[in-house]
Amino acid sequence: MKTQINIKTYTIIAILMAMLSCYGFAQDGKTPTITKTFELNQPGTLNSRSTCGGIVVKTHDESKVEVQVFVQRNYKILSSTDPLVADILKKIDLEIEKNGSVINVNAEHKNNFSFMGNFGFNLIIIVPREMSC
Numbered sequence: 001m002k003t004q005i006n007i008k009t010y011t012i013i014a015i016l017m018a019m020l021s022c023y024g025f026a027q028d029g030k031t032p033t034i035t036k037t038f039e040l041n042q043p044g045t046l047n048s049r050s051t052c053g054g055i056v057v058k059t060h061d062e063s064k065v066e067v068q069v070f071v072q073r074n075y076k077i078l079s080s081t082d083p084l085v086a087d088i089l090k091k092i093d094l095e096i097e098k099n100g101s102v103i104n105v106n107a108e109h110k111n112n113f114s115f116m117g118n119f120g121f122n123l124i125i126i127v128p129r130e131m132s133c
Contacts, residue, residue, distance in 0.1 A: 033077060053120060057127060058126045059127055059129045061129060066125070067105055068124040071089075071119070103127075
């Protein structure tokens with residue numbers, strides 16, 4: 001009986017977490033907190049990793065890579081001028097760089113403590129269709 005209750009509880013928690021993570025990626029049409037764009041004149045490679053939040057990779061028919069960073073508090077996307085953004089970025093190693101035809105996008109907590117309160121951090125990376133990921 002107790003095992004069934006635990007299974008039901010964990011199932012409900014998993015469903016709620018899945019729903020909340022989908023809500024976090026509903027960024028279409030919203031202004032990102034940080035945007036970086038890189039031109040590519042040949043097919044490239046994308047290396048990405050995040051321990052801070054989710055990553056979504058989309059494609060388009062252009063020869064550029066656009067990295068959009070969405071920093072949220074209480075499910076509201078923060079603007080790039082919000083003072084809270086600087087505080088959050090102090091806790092995160094955010095690397096967005098181009099080295100030749102390789103794009104590196106990495107976001108990791110600076111320490112092992114991964115609790116960020118009621119903050120969210122999501123990346124959307126838009127790449128050319130012929131990019132290796």
